Amino acid sequence: MADTSGEVAAVPASGAANGLSNGAGATPAQPNNPLSRKLHKILETRLENDKEMLEALKALSAFFVENSLRTRRNLRGDIERRSLAINEEFVSIFKDVKEELESINEDVQAMSSCCQDMTSRLQAAKEQTQDLIVKTTKLQAENQRLEIRAQVADAFLSKFQLTSDEMTLLRGTRGGPVTEDFFKALGRVKQIHNDVKVLLRTNQQTAGLEIMEQMALLQETAYERLYRWAQSECRALTQESCDVSAVLTQAMEALQDRPVLYKYTLDEFGTARRSTVVRGFIDALTRGGPGGTPRPIEMHSHDPLRYVGDMLAWLHQATASEKEHLEALLKHVTAQGVKENIQEVVGHITEGVCRPLKVRIEQVILAEPGAVLLYKISNLLKFYHHTISGIVGNSAATLLTTIEEMHLLSKKIFFSSLSLHANKLMDKIELPPPDLGPSSALSQTLTLLRDVLASHDSSVVPLDARQADFVQVLSCVLDPLLQMCTVSASNLGTADMATFMVNSLYMMKTTLALFEFTDRRLEMLQFQIEAHLDTLINEQASYVLTRVGLSYIYNTIQQHRPDQGSLASMPNLDSVALKAAMAQFDRYLSAPDHLLMPQLNSLLSATVKEQIIKQSTELVCRAYGEVHAAVMNPVNAYKDPESILHRSPEQVKTLLS
Amino acid sequence: MSMEDYDFLFKIVLIGNAGVGKTCLVRRFTQGLFPPGQGATIGVDFMIKTVEINGEKVKLQIWDTAGQERFRSITQSYYRSANALILTYDITCEESFRCLPEWLREIEQYASNKVITVLVGNKIDLAERREVSQQRAEEFSEAQDMYYLETSAKESDNVEKLFLDLACRLISEARQNTLVNNVSSPLPGEGKSISYLTCCNFN
Numbered sequence: 001m002a003d004t005s006g007e008v009a010a011v012p013a014s015g016a017a018n019g020l021s022n023g024a025g026a027t028p029a030q031p032n033n034p035l036s037r038k039l040h041k042i043l044e045t046r047l048e049n050d051k052e053m054l055e056a057l058k059a060l061s062a063f064f065v066e067n068s069l070r071t072r073r074n075l076r077g078d079i080e081r082r083s084l085a086i087n088e089e090f091v092s093i094f095k096d097v098k099e100e101l102e103s104i105n106e107d108v109q110a111m112s113s114c115c116q117d118m119t120s121r122l123q124a125a126k127e128q129t130q131d132l133i134v135k136t137t138k139l140q141a142e143n144q145r146l147e148i149r150a151q152v153a154d155a156f157l158s159k160f161q162l163t164s165d166e167m168t169l170l171r172g173t174r175g176g177p178v179t180e181d182f183f184k185a186l187g188r189v190k191q192i193h194n195d196v197k198v199l200l201r202t203n204q205q206t207a208g209l210e211i212m213e214q215m216a217l218l219q220e221t222a223y224e225r226l227y228r229w230a231q232s233e234c235r236a237l238t239q240e241s242c243d244v245s246a247v248l249t250q251a252m253e254a255l256q257d258r259p260v261l262y263k264y265t266l267d268e269f270g271t272a273r274r275s276t277v278v279r280g281f282i283d284a285l286t287r288g289g290p291g292g293t294p295r296p297i298e299m300h301s302h303d304p305l306r307y308v309g310d311m312l313a314w315l316h317q318a319t320a321s322e323k324e325h326l327e328a329l330l331k332h333v334t335a336q337g338v339k340e341n342i343q344e345v346v347g348h349i350t351e352g353v354c355r356p357l358k359v360r361i362e363q364v365i366l367a368e369p370g371a372v373l374l375y376k377i378s379n380l381l382k383f384y385h386h387t388i389s390g391i392v393g394n395s396a397a398t399l400l401t402t403i404e405e406m407h408l409l410s411k412k413i414f415f416s417s418l419s420l421h422a423n424k425l426m427d428k429i430e431l432p433p434p435d436l437g438p439s440s441a442l443s444q445t446l447t448l449l450r451d452v453l454a455s456h457d458s459s460v461v462p463l464d465a466r467q468a469d470f471v472q473v474l475s476c477v478l479d480p481l482l483q484m485c486t487v488s489a490s491n492l493g494t495a496d497m498a499t500f501m502v503n504s505l506y507m508m509k510t511t512l513a514l515f516e517f518t519d520r521r522l523e524m525l526q527f528q529i530e531a532h533l534d535t536l537i538n539e540q541a542s543y544v545l546t547r548v549g550l551s552y553i554y555n556t557i558q559q560h561r562p563d564q565g566s567l568a569s570m571p572n573l574d575s576v577a578l579k580a581a582m583a584q585f586d587r588y589l590s591a592p593d594h595l596l597m598p599q600l601n602s603l604l605s606a607t608v609k610e611q612i613i614k615q616s617t618e619l620v621c622r623a624y625g626e627v628h629a630a631v632m633n634p635v636n637a638y639k640d641p642e643s644i645l646h647r648s649p650e651q652v653k654t655l656l657s
Numbered sequence: 658m659s660m661e662d663y664d665f666l667f668k669i670v671l672i673g674n675a676g677v678g679k680t681c682l683v684r685r686f687t688q689g690l691f692p693p694g695q696g697a698t699i700g701v702d703f704m705i706k707t708v709e710i711n712g713e714k715v716k717l718q719i720w721d722t723a724g725q726e727r728f729r730s731i732t733q734s735y736y737r738s739a740n741a742l743i744l745t746y747d748i749t750c751e752e753s754f755r756c757l758p759e760w761l762r763e764i765e766q767y768a769s770n771k772v773i774t775v776l777v778g779n780k781i782d783l784a785e786r787r788e789v790s791q792q793r794a795e796e797f798s799e800a801q802d803m804y805y806l807e808t809s810a811k812e813s814d815n816v817e818k819l820f821l822d823l824a825c826r827l828i829s830e831a832r833q834n835t836l837v838n839n840v841s842s843p844l845p846g847e848g849k850s851i852s853y854l855t856c857c858n859f860n
Contacts, residue, residue, distance in 0.1 A: 241666045290834070294737040294769040305730055313701075313734030317668070320703045321718065376730070383731065387700055 675724030
């Protein structure tokens with residue numbers, strides 16, 4: 001700072017000097033008046049434009065503070081002394097600079113000497129270590145190359161190898177649990193095994209093959225472990241409420257890639273559930289629910305229908321539950337045939353209950369609880385066969401086979417029971433009761449039939465099956481029944497037999513009329529009734545004609561031939577005989593109900609009775625008509641016929657209607 | 658918590674006269690739909706639904722029975738294993754209400770004495786045709802110690818509430834039974850901590 005200040009101070013002094021010098025140089029050109037010359041000179045200098053002058057004046061103002069004559073005379077001296085002082089200061093400072101420069105020069109010389117020395121030594125060292133440097137360069141290049149390789153190797157490993165954690169997860173400790181992470185690791189193995197195929201298309205086939213083999217081995221190890229774990233888990237599923245965990249579901253999803261292990265695991269599940277279901281069934285039968293509620297099924301074994309129904313209902317619910325468990329277990333399995341797997345395993349699970357079920361149902365059936373109960377049990381079994389097959393499908397499940405067998409057995413015993421009952425009818429045929437009503441055997445059989453058909457009406461089997469059953473039931477019961485009635489009536493007189501048969505057939509008809517699918521049989525019964533009605537109608541007509549004495553007359557007239565001569569000349573057909581007959585006929589006309597066969601009062605059906613009376617009366621009218629026509633015929637030579645038959649056929653018909 | 662795991666499993670059986678809407682109630686709850694032109698149920702139908710109540714998963718096995726008389730001997734066998742019975746009648750059908758005592762006698766004869774019974778009056782969407790007043794039904798259910806609820810399977814009214822409230826009740830009962838029968842056979846959900854349930858609010 002001092003130097004700078006000094007230099008600044010020096011310049012103004014020089015400037016001032018220059019200013020004075022310039023002023024003296026311009027004097028000769030001006031006029032002689034000295035004052036005028038001075039003014040001109042001052043005016044010509046243009047001070048405002050001379051920066052050096054301005055600087056000089058500024059410096060001057062720093063020390064020239066008093067404007068007196070003495071100070072003005074001494075100004076030159078002051079300026080010179082100041083300039084001298086500045087120069088001295090400058091020299092003094094410059095001396096320091098000089099010394100410093102010399103010092104620097106010495107340093108630089110020393111450094112130069114040192115550098116020379118170092119250069120020499122370096123040159124020597126360089127000559128000595130040339131080989132080392134070359135090696136170092138090579139090593140560095142190699143290092144860089146190796147680092148790149150390391151990166152490639154790391155990328156390769158991360159893509160084609162598992163981490164140690166993943167390896168541990170897949171191999172696992174014995175008995176260790178399988179977790180979500182296991183499946184991630186397994187997914188990685190599969191991914192690698194698949195991705196590594198890329199290497200086979202390059203010149204890295206050896207590595208690819210080795211990795212592929214490694215992953216395959218690891219995969220099998222993992223699957224083996226997964227299988228053993230899943231097997232163990234399935235083996236533990238022995239509670240009635242089967243709690244399928246999410247991890248087990250995932251295990252099945254993974255195992256589907258190994259069909260054999262998948263199958264074995266399902267088998268293990270089935271075996272565990274099978275024993276559970278069997279135990280549950282036996283408990284339900286013998287011990288009931290927890291704490292005795294609900295009560296044991298066998299407590300109702302005295303009620304065959306409830307007993308069998310409760311067992312089958314329990315199995316229906318158990319089967320549905322087991323299927324639901326399997327559906328949960330195989331929820332994520334996408335392979336073909338899952339539905340068949342489920343049905344097959346459910347079939348296997350429920351197989352264990354078949355023997356205890358069969359033993360008990362057989363016991364019920366063979367105890368012969370009666371045809372009606374047997375029939376109801378048969379229908380119940382048929383219904384459950386249909387219901388449970390909706391769950392296990394139509395595959396040959398043993399449970400379905402067992403139920404079908406029991407259905408067929410109960411049906412067989414049922415029809416056997418009916419046949420046995422029917423056969424007893426033929427063994428000791430009882431005579432018709434005096435009132436010609438149905439025999440007790442008939443009544444009992446029809447009651448049995450009604451109960452069977454009524455239970456059939458409440459049946460739960462489909463319509464076509466019910467219809468087929470009906471045909472068989474009706475045939476099994478009615479055919480022997482008809483035969484029994486026919487044999488029973490065979491020793492009776494015509495009217496008695498016809499009355500008995502009509503009553504029996506009528507009972508059968510009214511029993512069947514309450515039920516569907518009996519139309520054809522009803523039609524047959526009606527035909528048989530009508531046949532016997534014809535007999536009764538004829539018998540009633542004969543009864544009336546005989547009682548009024550017209551029977552012989554009517555028969556003679558019917559058989560008369562013209563060559564036999566006139567009717568009037570024949571024995572017992574003279575006017576006297578005819579008049580006597582007409583007298584009786586008139587009594588009949590006045591009270592027709594008095595001339596009814598006693599058997600008609602035995603008819604169960606008032607409608608049938610009315611029908612017989614009506615139609616037999618028509619026969620009587622027709623007979624009278626023929627007699628009337630014969631008497632009125634002149635060929636027969638009756639004298640004054642109006643006096644013999646004084647009623648026309650129309651009048652008779654009116655009176656009898 | 659996954660869908661496969663559950664803490665409780667309950668069996669619910671629906672009974673009542675034919676045509677009162679039992680199947681429609683079940684379909685509405687399990688499948689969220691109202692089946693138009695629903696035919697008569699044959700025998701017994703099985704549906705399942707898992708619900709979550711207070712953070713616990715409850716699996717409901719719902720057994721829908723036929724109301725027709727001819728199936729009675731079959732459907733009776735399903736009462737014995739039911740945890741709960743939903744006795745349904747139709748508010749527009751006096752006959753279905755008058756048959757309730759008969760149904761109750763069957764329940765008494767065939768069901769467990771611990772079964773929870775709920776009386777449900779269905780078809781409240783047909784209120785203009787109502788034949789059974791709510792008060793009368795409430796008095797009946799109170800006298801029989803049953804819960805009572807009116808529903809519409811068609812309009813979804815109270816259907817969800819019916820099954821969820823019932824599930825809450827069943828959970829509560831199961832926990833009490835777990836305490837009582839701790840030594841006997843384990844029940845589903847054994848070992849779960851007991852917490853106070855606030856959603857059971859049957860009438």
